[in-house]
Amino acid sequence: MRLLLAVAAGLAVLAASACSAPAPPRAAANPSPIPTGPVTLPAPTGAHPVGTTALYLKDTSRPDPWNLDVDARELKVTLWYPTEQHDGQRAPYMTPKESELTLKGLRIAGVPSDTLSKTRTNAIKDAKPAGKTLPLVVLSPGFTKPMSTLTSLAEDLASRGYVVAGIDHTYESYATTFPGGRVAECLACDSDTDPGFGTGVAQGRAADVSFVLDQLPKKWDGSQLIDRSRIAMVGQSIGGAAAMAAMVKDSRVRAGIDMDGTTYARIPKSGFTRPFMFLGSAPHVSGGSDNSWDRDWKLLTGWKRWLVLTGAEHQSFTDGPLLSGILGIKPLPDVLGAARGAELTRTYVAAFLDQHLKSQRQPLLDKPSSRYPEVKFCPATCAQS
Template identity: 85%
Template sequence: MRQILAVAAGLVVLAASACSAPTPPRSAAPSATPTGPATLPAPTGAHPVGTTALYLKDASRPDPWNLDADARELKVTLWYPTEQRDGQRAPYMTPKESELTLRRLGIGGVPDDTLSKTRTNAIKDAEPAGRNLPLVVISPGFTNPMITLTSLAEDLASRGYVVAGIDHTYESYATTFPGGRVAECLACDSDTDPGFGTGVVAGRAADVSFVLDQLPSKWDGSDLIDRSKIAMAGQSIGGASAMATMVKDSRVRAGIDMDGTTYARIPKSGFSRPFMFLGSPQHVPGGRDTSWERDWKLLTGWKRWLVLSGAEHQSFTDGPLMAGTLGITPAYGVLPAARAAELTRSYVAAFLDQHLKSKRQPLLDRPSPRYPEVKFCPATCDQS
């Protein structure tokens, strides 16, 4: 099913199935006065955060979207703990990436480079610090660049994780490679093809496995990683890709799907590694998306199915945090941006702390009065 993008709570809100390819709106104009550059919320962990980018080429397979490319090129952004507190803050995106993103979303009335002025917290190319650090791979939604999960990535790094965010080339509006070459969204023209979602998650699973293969030799800080402690999280089709990756690659011990319709089929014998669904009300039992109900029955290990009241599809991304800078007034009743970020960070970190650091998290055992928006399904959630 094709999606319709509506400008509402944040950068965009997807108003149909969570993982199919979104269609840019015909027009989307700001509805209020822009507030100036956005600032991502400060990380909540004890460590300063560093970041750097790797550029990898998989010559063993052609690119699935660019027929002229005989190898798969990937940009991987790393966030990690550092002892360095001063230095240049990493750019959120380039001015060209901002221009292409706003154009494809149909957002006018603000300068083309608006998103590139977003203020981040991570120090560019800082020296990594720590030892035996767990690794979390993250994957964005379709058409979203990796940077749309920066707030979550910075927070996890501040809590003592190495985070590897993958830009799946030609599946987002803009990915910049060395020399200024920009790869745009070739896959956007194929989103109605039969088997599209299944093909995307299979390709992303291959991307993740390749990155795990390459990281030890391509990043100087890789010796700080405990390679026995790897998890994956993603939003939308990135979340679906977490499931697909775990089915294919046993190195990924635990996974989180944030509001993504799943496509990879779990073996009928079941799947025992820890997995958490974290989503919007479309994923309640009997709701618009039924893939989680199907897969829930086949998850035989530790599992959680959490739904956030008032959440929209982009509530798990940086999108809502950009509303003010784009002059967008969030829809009434939608989960406020700062609260959505707090909830996402808290529950993702709790899951990872429990399953990669062996620290039991009571937050995951039952509903919390501190976070009344979070419903535990299927027992305590409904379609209201």
């Protein structure tokens, strides 16, 4: 199971079946330069400044699946949204303690423990939300990874006119900080080889999503912005599996994207008609031994796409490659460059959401584009190597 690949592109390259590609990816010939100081995440591409705030929710209707000593599920939810405020304190990427625990979990040594906390974001902390009713996008990160590792994507979507709710699934990442400085570490990290682990995580995250959707109108002052008839979910790795599971469980989630994650939720044999997109690094997620995308593709009876980014690896859809330089990790040859990977992810995720939540047709999703030659449409134009 490809849930524990490291945060940076230099730590692992997927040996996977791939779409046929006559030319190397553009970014492979021009790898991103290695930063010499703190990294600033790529600027959002939309028209709106971005605000962010955090909510802390407690679900007393169910015990925590990982911590047997508590009888309620606590969650941290980070919100990104359009604002009219241009100036103000930028939100922190991580706390120093979160950085320390994340680097320790990833077994990255030789850099200061607070390195990741120095990453500069673009969103203004606790800025006042602005705009009319907007679609909502739920984000779910990969296993062991905090929600912050999808910040670049979240900021970009908010700048394009979405409210984004990113969920830190407690005890499933190296560190989640709650009010008062209490830090929940990864209790699930030693269980990933247990039978049924992936299915259990996906189902648990689906329950987290439904609870968050229930609570947002009650707990967030800006919830009047949310058009609750236009909700989608996007996840990376096990978060992508959770997107599928949440859609099967909760009809409020109208559309979903799985970014390079094995799927576990079983789709009804009668088919699944809501829009769904696979966005990955290879046609078969775990190097050809995993047929979950092929299995589910046949049961997706509505609008669907299966896109592969040539040269991408498992973390190309996250902030990981953008941060690899400050961790002392050099890009590997023929791996999609960090900036290009972020651009492609943002572009195709936004196109999907614009089409299915804003009813804005996106020709980009109809066929390959000469502007983005790395993106291959599968399975029709893909061949297993």
